[in-house]
Amino acid sequence: MLTQPLVSQSFLDALECPQCSVGLHLGNDELECIQCGARWPVIDGIPCFSNGDGDLSQTDAESLLLDTARYGWQAAIEDHLARNGQMRHSMAIRQQRAAWLPLIGLRDDAIALDIGSGYGTITHALATTVHKVYSVEAVPALLEFTRLRMQQEDLANVYFVRGEATELPLAENVFDLVVVNTKLELVGEGRTKEDPREIHVRFLRRLQRSLKPGGVLIIGGKNRFGHQRLRGTDHSGVPLTNLRSPSIASLVSPHQSTHYRTELNPIIQHRHTYCEYGYKKLLLESGFPFATFYWAYPRYNRPSALVSTERQPLAAHVLRTISDPSLGSRAGRWGRLLKFKLARLGLLRFFIAEFLIIAAKDGNGDPSQNSKVIQSANSLLPKESRITNPVGYLCSITEAGKSVILLSEHNEFRTRLVIKTWARGSTEPGTLVQVHSRVSEAEAETDRFMVPAPLGSFTLNSRSYAVETPAEGKSIAALILNSPPRKRLRFLEVQLPMCARAAMGVSRVLSATVAVPGIDSTWLTIPDQTLLDRQIASYINMEASRWKAQGVRAHGDFSIENIFWEASGRRIWIIDWAHVIEGVPPLYDVITLLLSAVPALALEHREANNHDVRSEQQFLAAFFGAGAWAKANAKILHTARARMEHTNLDIWKQFLLSLVIRANDFFARKSKLANQYCRLIELASKNRARFVCLGS
Ligand SMILES: [Zn+2]
Numbered sequence: 001m002l003t004q005p006l007v008s009q010s011f012l013d014a015l016e017c018p019q020c021s022v023g024l025h026l027g028n029d030e031l032e033c034i035q036c037g038a039r040w041p042v043i044d045g046i047p048c049f050s051n052g053d054g055d056l057s058q059t060d061a062e063s064l065l066l067d068t069a070r071y072g073w074q075a076a077i078e079d080h081l082a083r084n085g086q087m088r089h090s091m092a093i094r095q096q097r098a099a100w101l102p103l104i105g106l107r108d109d110a111i112a113l114d115i116g117s118g119y120g121t122i123t124h125a126l127a128t129t130v131h132k133v134y135s136v137e138a139v140p141a142l143l144e145f146t147r148l149r150m151q152q153e154d155l156a157n158v159y160f161v162r163g164e165a166t167e168l169p170l171a172e173n174v175f176d177l178v179v180v181n182t183k184l185e186l187v188g189e190g191r192t193k194e195d196p197r198e199i200h201v202r203f204l205r206r207l208q209r210s211l212k213p214g215g216v217l218i219i220g221g222k223n224r225f226g227h228q229r230l231r232g233t234d235h236s237g238v239p240l241t242n243l244r245s246p247s248i249a250s251l252v253s254p255h256q257s258t259h260y261r262t263e264l265n266p267i268i269q270h271r272h273t274y275c276e277y278g279y280k281k282l283l284l285e286s287g288f289p290f291a292t293f294y295w296a297y298p299r300y301n302r303p304s305a306l307v308s309t310e311r312q313p314l315a316a317h318v319l320r321t322i323s324d325p326s327l328g329s330r331a332g333r334w335g336r337l338l339k340f341k342l343a344r345l346g347l348l349r350f351f352i353a354e355f356l357i358i359a360a361k362d363g364n365g366d367p368s369q370n371s372k373v374i375q376s377a378n379s380l381l382p383k384e385s386r387i388t389n390p391v392g393y394l395c396s397i398t399e400a401g402k403s404v405i406l407l408s409e410h411n412e413f414r415t416r417l418v419i420k421t422w423a424r425g426s427t428e429p430g431t432l433v434q435v436h437s438r439v440s441e442a443e444a445e446t447d448r449f450m451v452p453a454p455l456g457s458f459t460l461n462s463r464s465y466a467v468e469t470p471a472e473g474k475s476i477a478a479l480i481l482n483s484p485p486r487k488r489l490r491f492l493e494v495q496l497p498m499c500a501r502a503a504m505g506v507s508r509v510l511s512a513t514v515a516v517p518g519i520d521s522t523w524l525t526i527p528d529q530t531l532l533d534r535q536i537a538s539y540i541n542m543e544a545s546r547w548k549a550q551g552v553r554a555h556g557d558f559s560i561e562n563i564f565w566e567a568s569g570r571r572i573w574i575i576d577w578a579h580v581i582e583g584v585p586p587l588y589d590v591i592t593l594l595l596s597a598v599p600a601l602a603l604e605h606r607e608a609n610n611h612d613v614r615s616e617q618q619f620l621a622a623f624f625g626a627g628a629w630a631k632a633n634a635k636i637l638h639t640a641r642a643r644m645e646h647t648n649l650d651i652w653k654q655f656l657l658s659l660v661i662r663a664n665d666f667f668a669r670k671s672k673l674a675n676q677y678c679r680l681i682e683l684a685s686k687n688r689a690r691f692v693c694l695g696s
Helices: 009-013 058-071 073-083 087-095 121-127 140-152 196-210 224-231 239-243 248-252 258-262 266-271 276-285 311-323 333-344 372-378 431-441 476-481 489-493 495-511 534-550 588-601 611-624 628-642 651-668 673-686
Strands: 024-026 030-033 039-043 111-115 132-137 158-162 175-180 211-222 290-297 305-308 354-360 390-395 403-409 417-423 454-460 463-468 563-566 571-574
Touching: 058 073, 058 140, 073 140, 111 121, 121 132, 121 140, 121 175, 132 140, 140 158, 175 196, 196 211, 196 276, 276 290, 276 354, 290 311, 305 311, 311 390, 311 403, 372 390, 372 403, 372 417, 372 454, 372 463, 431 454, 431 495, 476 489, 476 495, 476 563, 476 588, 489 495, 489 588, 489 628, 495 563, 495 571, 495 588, 495 628, 534 651, 588 611, 588 628, 588 651, 611 628, 611 673, 628 651, 651 673
Parallel strands: 111 132, 111 175, 132 158, 175 211
Antiparallel strands: 024 030, 030 039, 211 354, 290 305, 290 354, 305 390, 390 403, 403 417, 417 463, 454 463, 563 571
């Protein structure tokens, strides 16, 4: 009878003796070094190059694994962390994304290595993208947990190795990608007698050796200066404190308690946190001549953006966070302005708390410029207008796995290319291509608007990429937020009415477009969270079936973030055509527009401290009030309706139905606005008698 070998040949080929750097021989239940004779056991198919249990207690480990087998890994991890008082890490460990993956663009047959895999979050992300993943972890219970996690997710392309970061048993020239999923400062921290920097160089050289030529190293690091400078300002209310983010180690390895940490030599650890320059020197010495530094914003574990630390991209990013609070900046306006000043002066990079570093094995140039993604996108531009020295800025990392990469010249402010990327398999919305050709044909039409030019698309490493030109001008959202409150009413008189007219044009262009998906019936259903009286619920339902049957088409996300205003030409640009939809009420886009403008305009009720209270008061003022705001909104809605070809249009019913669709859309996108919109539906129905367009 043929028995299954302990480890497969290809697995064996990736391993070697950490001391002699020669291949290993597979014995009965162990691996042996042919040269020095050292032996390592293979337990349950996992080669064990280290012993010791880490600092996860025996009972903790047992209950974690038992719960994982019994209730599934997600529930087990939550319970485990809650019991250890680390509930706040739970989300991070479940969802921490390999956010940098879309920037790298590996080949489909890529082999990746995850060092210090912890609860297997990065391993999980890699396993869904690359061909094979090697997961190295010293704590056996965590390794076993990750193995169960992969089993439960039906991912069979992961090999497990139990080993220490300082004694990696890895062969030469194996990996396309190595992820150091623990902080460099902590590597070899137990070896208090050795110089930590030497340990780090040895560690990085080992990784460099195991990478294929052109292979990429991903490493997270704490900024020596960012870390120390900002420590003192923690409770002083200085705006810069929000640059601090929780340490990567505490997120990635929450099983390592503070108690455990403090037993180590604090002076050595302190001395060997590097600044950006220090990292560059260290990496250079270890055979990584090119490294790109990114600021993982706002946090390493769940970044909404990865920003190159070059001066211009940093400044552009800070400017974006000033103009768009939804990007997650927690600092006040002054704090953000100070950050912008620092960024403009080229100083902000010194204060960044933690880096994400993308380094490449020598001989292949700067990884940011040689990134296949950036190269492929750049090559879609005509030769004479290509970007000479492109820097990438990855933003809008969403739960749905869609990201946007903005490319600019390294010393310029302006975005030159927009790359949209999403996991392959989710359908590519080709709407922009159709809309673009239709818009260019209709040069002379009224209600005109501009759209980005689609430049092409490509597929790399389980991801699809579509490249387009940026919109001109500034988003309406940025314009409103950058103007003082007393000047904001003007937007309701000039820009927003023009946007509403463009919405008519959008509907017309879309009716000539071939493929527009019909609305999902669940989006027309009143969310369970919403309590409505039966009569209102029933006419929302009637309105819904009326418009579903009519097949009216809309942009689907006609919000002030997606509409750009080109002041010089008084032209409107509309971006993000991924939500185009059929079967909504004719005023859907216009209502979306006005709803999205409410928090930015904030023309009334700016006082309330509580965010929810404030947004509800402002919603009422905008659509149920007696002031200038409500009057302006009423005028825009009436004008839009007057220009429609449909008859018997009840603005009130469309308003309610649009709120329902928006709420369901936000639920589908896992946005926290979903619950807020449920509340707005209730508020609207209670205040029906005061609605600005009632009975008209
Ligand atoms: Zn040996």
